[in-house]
Amino acid sequence: MALDGRGTLCAMDERQRAADRFPVQLLLAAAVTLPGCYLGAATYLGLPAVHLPPALHAVLYGVAIIGAAFILSWAAEAAQVDINAGLALALLALLAVLPEYAVDFVFALECGGAYQAGQSGAPPEVCSLALANMTGANRVLVGVGWPLVVLVATFAVWWARRSRADGEQAASESTDVGEVRLAPAMSVEIAFLGMATLYSLTLPLRDSLTLWDTVVFVGIFAGYAWRLSRMSPSEPDLLGVSLWVGTRPAHARRTWVTSMFVVAALMILLTAEHFAESLVSTGDQLGISKFLLVQWIAPLASESPELIVACLYAWRLKAADSLGTLLSSKVNQWTLLVGGLPIVFGLSALSTAGLPLETEQRYELLITAAQSLFAVAVLIDRSITFRGAVALLSLFLVQFFVSVFASAEANRLTIIALSCVYGVLAVWRFARHRHRTVRLVRDGTVTPIEQIEHEPATR
Numbered sequence: 001m002a003l004d005g006r007g008t009l010c011a012m013d014e015r016q017r018a019a020d021r022f023p024v025q026l027l028l029a030a031a032v033t034l035p036g037c038y039l040g041a042a043t044y045l046g047l048p049a050v051h052l053p054p055a056l057h058a059v060l061y062g063v064a065i066i067g068a069a070f071i072l073s074w075a076a077e078a079a080q081v082d083i084n085a086g087l088a089l090a091l092l093a094l095l096a097v098l099p100e101y102a103v104d105f106v107f108a109l110e111c112g113g114a115y116q117a118g119q120s121g122a123p124p125e126v127c128s129l130a131l132a133n134m135t136g137a138n139r140v141l142v143g144v145g146w147p148l149v150v151l152v153a154t155f156a157v158w159w160a161r162r163s164r165a166d167g168e169q170a171a172s173e174s175t176d177v178g179e180v181r182l183a184p185a186m187s188v189e190i191a192f193l194g195m196a197t198l199y200s201l202t203l204p205l206r207d208s209l210t211l212w213d214t215v216v217f218v219g220i221f222a223g224y225a226w227r228l229s230r231m232s233p234s235e236p237d238l239l240g241v242s243l244w245v246g247t248r249p250a251h252a253r254r255t256w257v258t259s260m261f262v263v264a265a266l267m268i269l270l271t272a273e274h275f276a277e278s279l280v281s282t283g284d285q286l287g288i289s290k291f292l293l294v295q296w297i298a299p300l301a302s303e304s305p306e307l308i309v310a311c312l313y314a315w316r317l318k319a320a321d322s323l324g325t326l327l328s329s330k331v332n333q334w335t336l337l338v339g340g341l342p343i344v345f346g347l348s349a350l351s352t353a354g355l356p357l358e359t360e361q362r363y364e365l366l367i368t369a370a371q372s373l374f375a376v377a378v379l380i381d382r383s384i385t386f387r388g389a390v391a392l393l394s395l396f397l398v399q400f401f402v403s404v405f406a407s408a409e410a411n412r413l414t415i416i417a418l419s420c421v422y423g424v425l426a427v428w429r430f431a432r433h434r435h436r437t438v439r440l441v442r443d444g445t446v447t448p449i450e451q452i453e454h455e456p457a458t459r
Contacts, residue, residue: 025070025240030067033267039057040064044270055278055286057278058278064267064275065268067267068264068271069264070308072264073242073306074242074245075245077242077246078242078253081238082254100134101336104337105341107126107276108344108348111130111355112344112347112349113348114126115127115345115348115349125290127355127356128291128361131355131357131365132295133294135361135367136295136298136299137333138371138372139396139399141303141329141330142371142372143397144307144393145307148307149310149311150180150388151389153317153319178385179386180314180383182379182382182383183382183453188224189324190327191445192331192444196334196335197369197373198373199216201370204365206362207356208354208356208357209338209345209357211342211343211354213338217334221332221335231449239312276298306325309322310322310325341355363411364415366419370418370419370420371396373423373426376426377429378391380429380433380436380440382440399415399418
């Protein structure tokens with residue numbers, strides 16, 4: 001947002017004051033984790049137990065996970081001072097979804113334990129919960145998170161233009177009314193998400209997730225991380241807690257960042273397993289489907305800090321950065337998270353057999369992969385428009401409400417129908433923009449990073 005000389009000085013003064021003040025938000029985030037962390041630690045350390053209803057336990061553990069995720073996000077943002085922007089975005093995305101990994105891995109461990117105990121004849125229910133949380137989180141991220149960034153950014157630009165006399169100057173280079181444009185270097189994220197998505201389309205045809213799938217998905221992520229490592233460093237745009245941490249002297253900054261990572265990770269380890277167990281117990285007590293609780297409620301808790309941070313950046317007309325973070329999170333979830341499940345299952349089951357997939361899980365994988373394919377098609381010109389955001393949100397909401405309120409058979413038919421819609425729309429966009437598709441794949445995989453970094457945001 002353009003400012004005159006006086007406005008620039010005022011903004012700089014305000015930024016300096018924010019950098020000098022200890023951020024109370026950090027204390028608040030740590031404070032809200034204490035009840036959940038105490039409940040979790042009591043199990044391991046023999047502390048006096050607190051007996052509460054399962055639903056209240058789930059709330060306390062969920063709030064603790066949210067607080068820890070905020071701390072992780074601030075630490076990852078502050079780490080941008082010491083590493084390049086691409087790796088920082090990937091690190092932020094990876095750590096922001098750490099609660100998702102923790103919950104999924106808890107269910108995968110329980111599934112492996114049940115398998116080892118002799119339940120391999122029919123996949124136990126807990127195996128379906130591991131996939132429910134993963135597929136739900138992926139669909140929430142794309143179906144709610146991406147459109148939310150566009151809607152917030154659109155309103156922010158409209159409000160800025162309405163509030164300022166120099167209206168046209170109120171928009172950023174990457175954000176305009178009804179559109180968010182990604183930087184050329186984000187071709188890397190889109191291309192590698194496309195690779196993972198194409199491979200994921202084979203998963204609904206399987207009866208298990210195997211270690212071979214792990215090799216493929218982790219290999220895709222490794223290639224993605226290597227490409228990001230080639231990016232040149234850039235000046236980060238920090239805010240709030242991350243600004244305060246990022247402006248400390250080098251030794252103090254790295255100590256703060258490392259400490260925040262370690263403490264937040266411990267908080268999540270103390271609470272993730274109990275959060276998953278409390279959700280299942282709440283479903284039993286209230287007669288609500290465990291599958292639906294784990295698929296929709298758990299991801300909303302673990303994804304909420306990331307979505308809030310993304311919306312704050314979008315409101316500041318930094319929508320390209322916020323959408324880039326969510327895009328990196330999708331790459332992380334659709335590669336490392338999916339690829340990690342067979343490893344966790346195998347270690348727990350003491351077997352090289354894959355994580356079993358029953359019919360309902362294959363349907364969930366189908367619509368998740370189809371949605372991902374359409375999402376890549378939406379971004380094929382490195383931008384997402386208001387129309388694309390509405391399409392993603394509308395299609396997501398249709399299946400969400402059917403899964404909650406309709407029968408299992410109706411949900412299956414809806415998944416098949418929507419998967420076809422996603423697929424047809426994706427193929428149509430790829431065919432219509434085939435030249436852009438070819439160029440994006442080339443830019444994302446083989447074009448020297450330094451070359452695409454200097455391209456304009458629009459073509």
